[in-house]
Amino acid sequence: MVAGPVPDYIGGCRKVHPICGVRMTAHVHLLKLSVGSESVEQLAEWQRRRSGQRRDGRYYHVTRMWPRREAELLAGGSIYWVIQGLILARQPITGLEETVGEDGIRRCAIFLDPGIVRVEAVPKRPFQGWRYLAPGDAPADLSHERQGDDSLPPALEAALSEIGVR
Numbered sequence: 122m123v124a125g126p127v128p129d130y131i132g133g134c135r136k137v138h139p140i141c142g143v144r145m146t147a148h149v150h151l152l153k154l155s156v157g158s159e160s161v162e163q164l165a166e167w168q169r170r171r172s173g174q175r176r177d178g179r180y181y182h183v184t185r186m187w188p189r190r191e192a193e194l195l196a197g198g199s200i201y202w203v204i205q206g207l208i209l210a211r212q213p214i215t216g217l218e219e220t221v222g223e224d225g226i227r228r229c230a231i232f233l234d235p236g237i238v239r240v241e242a243v244p245k246r247p248f249q250g251w252r253y254l255a256p257g258d259a260p261a262d263l264s265h266e267r268q269g270d271d272s273l274p275p276a277l278e279a280a281l282s283e284i285g286v287r
């Protein structure tokens with residue numbers, strides 16, 4: 122059992138389990154641009170059929186930097202995909218592994234659940250690389266009934282999101 126009070130950290134949310142005293146780590150997400158994708162369907166198609174980024178039948182996304190907040194990502198985090206200037210979908214992160222490119226440089230392979238979950242559209246300006254996304258800032262998943270909705274054109278999706286309709 123851990124003696125004394127343990128502070129709650131905003132962002133990391135480290136807490137101690139009240140019964141066993143084990144330090145628990147809340148999750149955090151990654152925010153990433155899906156460069157070249159025009160829709161969630163196109164992202165899914167790329168991952169399923171055209172990407173060579175597979176190991177043991179599992180898709181992974183490669184990034185140059187290893188996330189420093191690995192434990193928080195693996196405690197329930199997802200990659201939230203920005204497509205055409207909108208956060209439109211997420212995929213749960215299932216693991217991180219080192220991979221070495223043909224150029225001999227070590228990188229991080231972020232393994233993702235094959236299921237892509239649509240989320241409420243939220244506008245997001247372009248950025249490079251990835252960013253951490255706190256759970257409280259992440260858009261909500263669309264309801265089960267809306268998961269199969271056809272995608273609207275990105276400009277219309279953004280306009281509806283701005284006025285709070287979608």
